[in-house]
Amino acid sequence: MYSVNVRDHFMIAHSFQGAVFGPAQRLHGATYVVDLELRRPELDADGVVVDIGRATTVLREILSELNFRNLDEESAFRGRNTTTEFLARVVFDRVAERIARGELGAHALGLTHAKVTLHESHVAWAAYEAALPLPRTALQA
Numbered sequence: 539m540y541s542v543n544v545r546d547h548f549m550i551a552h553s554f555q556g557a558v559f560g561p562a563q564r565l566h567g568a569t570y571v572v573d574l575e576l577r578r579p580e581l582d583a584d585g586v587v588v589d590i591g592r593a594t595t596v597l598r599e600i601l602s603e604l605n606f607r608n609l610d611e612e613s614a615f616r617g618r619n620t621t622t623e624f625l626a627r628v629v630f631d632r633v634a635e636r637i638a639r640g641e642l643g644a645h646a647l648g649l650t651h652a653k654v655t656l657h658e659s660h661v662a663w664a665a666y667e668a669a670l671p672l673p674r675t676a677l678q679a
Contacts, residue, residue, distance in 0.1 A: 539577050540581055542576050542593065543573055543574065543576075546571075546598050547570060548570055549605060550605070550620075551566065551567045551609065552609040553565045555619060559619075568658060570657060572597065573654070574629075574652065574653075576588050576593060576651075577649065582645055584645070588643075588645045592642045596633065597629075625656055626654045626665050627654075627666040634671065638670075651669050652667065652668070654666050
């Protein structure tokens with residue numbers, strides 16, 4: 539399996555509900571370094587996994603939707619603990635949606651899996667990975 543990884547970051551504020559979170563129940567900030575890994579079993583005709591420039595742009599656009607936000611005030615997250623694990627899945631789903639819409643271009647047609655890792659610090663991180671649905675452009679062909 540071949541893979542390409544692109545990286546960016548975003549900063550948020552949030553709080554958690556539940557005694558298990560201790561002092562993190564109070565409003566606090568987090569800065570996440572985000573790795574997006576895209577995989578496919580074979581390289582495309584140009585010898586690449588995906589257009590790295592497009593992957594970088596798409597990741598930056600997705601993270602800009604979250605950057606400098608208090609997630610407690612975002613209606614999409616109402617009633618949810620926006621843990622690192624939860625946010626990894628949110629970013630994954632948004633990337634998968636953009637791939638399905640064809641926003642990563644023709645190079646993305648052969649992508650089969652993705653993994654999103656959010657690094658909370660140099661010693662703690664969480665990830666979500668899964669198979670990708672076929673891009674809509676591939677389904678239309």
